[in-house]
Amino acid sequence: xxxxxxxxxxxxxxxxxxxxxxxxxxxxxxxxxxxxxxxxxxxxxxxxxxxxxxxxxxxxxxxxxxxxxxxxxxxxxxxxxxxxxxxxxxxxxxxxxxxxxxxxxxxxxxxx
Amino acid sequence: xxxxxxxxxxxxxxxxxxxxxxxxxxxxxxxxxxxxxxxxxxxxxxxxxxxxxxxxxxxxxxxxxxxxxxxxxxxxxxxxxxxxxxxxxxxxxxxxxxxxxxxxxxxxxxxxx
Numbered sequence: 001x002x003x004x005x006x007x008x009x010x011x012x013x014x015x016x017x018x019x020x021x022x023x024x025x026x027x028x029x030x031x032x033x034x035x036x037x038x039x040x041x042x043x044x045x046x047x048x049x050x051x052x053x054x055x056x057x058x059x060x061x062x063x064x065x066x067x068x069x070x071x072x073x074x075x076x077x078x079x080x081x082x083x084x085x086x087x088x089x090x091x092x093x094x095x096x097x098x099x100x101x102x103x104x105x106x107x108x109x110x111x112x
Numbered sequence: 113x114x115x116x117x118x119x120x121x122x123x124x125x126x127x128x129x130x131x132x133x134x135x136x137x138x139x140x141x142x143x144x145x146x147x148x149x150x151x152x153x154x155x156x157x158x159x160x161x162x163x164x165x166x167x168x169x170x171x172x173x174x175x176x177x178x179x180x181x182x183x184x185x186x187x188x189x190x191x192x193x194x195x196x197x198x199x200x201x202x203x204x205x206x207x208x209x210x211x212x213x214x215x216x217x218x219x220x221x222x223x224x225x
Contacts, residue, residue: 034213043218
């Protein structure tokens with residue numbers, strides 16, 4: 001059974017810092033990995049999707065990497081801003097099932 | 113308008129009542145999902161549907177049922193609500209093609225007293 005873990009559970013940083021969020025998964029037979037952002041009381045917004053054949057994806061100040069063999073992904077946020085404060089979730093889709101298994105998220109607070 | 117719309121957004125009900133949460137999408141996606149989110153447990157899959165005639169149980173389907181009325185509509189029912197079904201419920205959609213990217217609704221917060 002696929003299990004997804006995110007460390008740390010919470011992170012507080014001052015504005016301007018670069019930061020890394022971690023995601024690990026137990027079964028390397030994945031189809032893809034997605035990073036989502038969730039604001040309080042809101043739905044999930046897809047940030048980046050990495051296919052199993054890819055090593056990384058970039059969007060603006062965000063960069064996500066994938067090391068499938070070691071079961072790890074990182075989300076790098078450059079020059080953090082208070083507007084980045086949210087919960088960040090990673091999720092993997094196993095090959096053959098086409099449905100996501102989610103981590104419990106990292107709650108990020110960026111202080112001005 | 114949102115591409116994935118959930119109604120109601122908030123609902124308070126009593127134990128034993130029947131509740132229906134509805135989801136409609138304008139993205140034209142074949143695949144639809146219902147998840148629930150609980151603090152500390154992340155999102156867990158309740159049911160999913162890959163097309164109108166295809167319904168599958170997820171990891172926590174007990175106490176729930178679903179109906180896929182059309183490609184664009186997927187509803188979740190709690191036949192007899194109980195307090196531990198208090199949670200935030202999300203509908204999501206995806207295409208059947210290779211990317212597998214999911215798109216979520218805003219969520220329905222259900223409180224069972």
